Amino acid sequence: TQQDELDVAAQWRSFISEHSLDAVVCIAAALRRGVLNAEEAQRYQRPAVNLPAPWELSGLGQLHEGAQSADRLLCFGGD
Template sequence: MIFSILIYASSNSSQTEQSALRFTRAVLQQGHSIHRVFFYGESVNACSNLIVTPRDETNITEQWLTLASAAKLDMVVCISAAVRRGILDGAEAKRHNKSSANLSEGFQLSGLGQLADAIIMSDRTITFGN
């Protein structure tokens, strides 16, 4: 089956991201495919490369990136949710005249059309939120 994951967590330290990550791994382990992981709302904060994780805590962003590169995941971050929270890629930083970009490499900013596409193209769209 084809799955897509919608993440709508209120902070990246919450367990929700962890649940979504474990679920995504389990989907892949069972031979299903992931069409897209879509980060929406506050979840976009997990995609900043400025996050400094205390040494005794897990860096969820790195875990997503590791899984994404191993499984060629399409990880899309809602552009309007991201920009309003200060998560910018190079193009957006330039467009809005900001001094730097901070979107972690491996995530892509795009519109909600990517979520609609995920819903259409996937057998199951699972929401993880809090």
């Protein structure tokens, strides 16, 4: 980024690290947008990975499990 631009991704990584949070990305939404971790890049024979740590791909099962044990659920954006 430019010197005067805010690096939002770096801020999220820092926040996640500081608070020991899970950084989970919906696998279906990610794949629709071409966002791949190493496993999915290999599965779809793509040459690059564009989902860096600490982000992890996961499905609805993990969301449901987390929602059942949490006292609140925050969602950002939507389709």
